[in-house]
Structures are given as structure tokens and as C-alpha cells.
């Protein structure tokens with residue numbers, strides 16, 4: 001079981017099928033269609049859903065919706081399924097010998113729940129301790145955005161962000177906390193508007209309680225979003 005154009009270096013497809021990896025579960029033929037071909041197919045699918053719901057697609061407010069939704073899926077909210085969109089993370093030597101943790105906090109997060117295809121909205125907080133390499137600050141926000149733009153569960157998203165940065169920075173000493181609202185919980189089903197979900201992944205030195213505490217103190221998790 002192998003694909004040539006795999007979605008990123010963490011995605012060994014075989015592992016997904018036994019449910020033990022943090023990879024996005026992908027079909028073997030995930031990369032056979034171009035984005036334009038995907039848009040054409042999804043457009044028909046959305047039109048079919050709308051017509052099944054009884055909507056009149058000749059109405060000028062609705063007629064453009066299938067195309068609009070298809071483009072939004074492929075190019076925007078699920079754009080992180082396209083490996084070409086993966087941000088290249090510029091790294092630099094830690095010439096200044098900065099030895100403390102660096103925290104990039106309150107990174108705006110928009111993702112989509114893979115169970116209901118409803119939005120997940122929140123904040124990601126990242127920390128790392130340099131092992132000789134530093135990464136451009138904005139690249140951390142870009143990595144969050146790339147992995148968020150997929151159908152996701154918050155647990156997997158958190159782990160994918162940490163794994164990516166561990167690779168970019170060549171160190172295990174990376175941590176990520178995500179605090180997010182799931183509209184599938186807030187706006188339907190149980191309809192609990194107040195609840196949010198916190199997930200975390202602590203690698204290397206962040207497994208130490210004092211180091212972890214320092215990170216958590218910096219991000220003060222009562223941040224509202």
C-alpha cells in the first residue's frame with residue numbers, strides 16, 4: 001500500500017488503516033484528481049444535496065452556491081489536503097544562543113470537525129526550546145493553518161503540529177496546546193455554547209512538570225476567543 005505523491009512525510013498510509021497514527025486518513029487515490037477536477041465533482045454533489053433538500057437552484061441567490069462551496073472546500077477550508085500548500089518553514093541558526101523557551105501564543109485557529117463538517121474555532125499555543133535552530137515566527141502560525149485546513153479531530157491536529165515542528169526544528173522539545181470551540185457541540189446536538197475543548201501535546205523537555213508549567217503560565221488558558 002503506497003502512494004507516490006503522499007501528503008507529507010508523516011503520512012505513511014498503512015498506519016492509518018490500523019488506527020494507530022496521527023496521519024490524516026486518506027484514500028489510496030487521494031491525489032489522482034486535480035483541484036479543478038475535484039471542484040467540478042463537488043459542485044455536482046452540492047447541487048444534488050441542495051436539490052434533495054427541495055431548494056430551487058434557479059433562484060439567483062442559490063444558483064452560484066454549488067460552485068462557491070466546491071471552491072471553498074478545495075481551495076480554502078480543506079486546502080491543507082493539498083501537499084503543495086505545505087508551508088516551507090525557514091529556519092536559522094540560533095546565533096544569539098537564546099536558551100529559554102520561545103512561545104508563540106494565541107494563534108488563530110479555524111478548522112473543520114471531521115465528524116460533522118462544522119467549524120472548529122479557537123487558539124493554538126506553541127512553545128519550543130531551540131536545539132541550535134530557530135524558526136521564523138510566522139511559520140508556526142502557517143503550520144497551524146496548514147494542518148487546520150483539513151477535516152480534523154482536535155487531538156490529531158495537536159499532534160500533527162507538534163510532529164511537524166519537531167522535524168523542522170530537529171528537536172523533541174516542542175509543545176502545543178489548543179483551546180477551541182466545536183460548533184457541532186455549541187450550535188447543534190447538545191447545543192452547549194459555553195464549552196470548549198483543550199488538547200495538548202508535550203514533547204521532550206516539556207514532559208518535565210516545571211518546564212510544562214512555565215509554558216502554561218505564559219499562555220494563561222483563560223483566553224477568550
Ligand SMILES: Nc1nc2c(ncn2[C@@H]2O[C@H](COP(=O)(O)OP(=O)(O)OP(=O)(O)O)[C@@H](O)[C@H]2O)c(=O)[nH]1
Pocket residue numbers: 113114115152153154155182184185188189190
Ligand atoms: N474526540 C473528539 N470528538 C469530537 C471532535 N469533534 C467532534 N467530536 C465528537 O464526535 C462525536 C460524534 O458522535 P456521534 O454520536 O457519532 O454523532 P452525533 O449523533 O451527531 O452526536 P452528538 O454531537 O452528541 O449529537 C460527538 O460526540 C462530537 O462531539 C474532536 O475533535 N475530538
Ligand SMILES: [Zn+2]
Pocket residue numbers: 113114115116117118182184185
Ligand atoms: Zn463535530
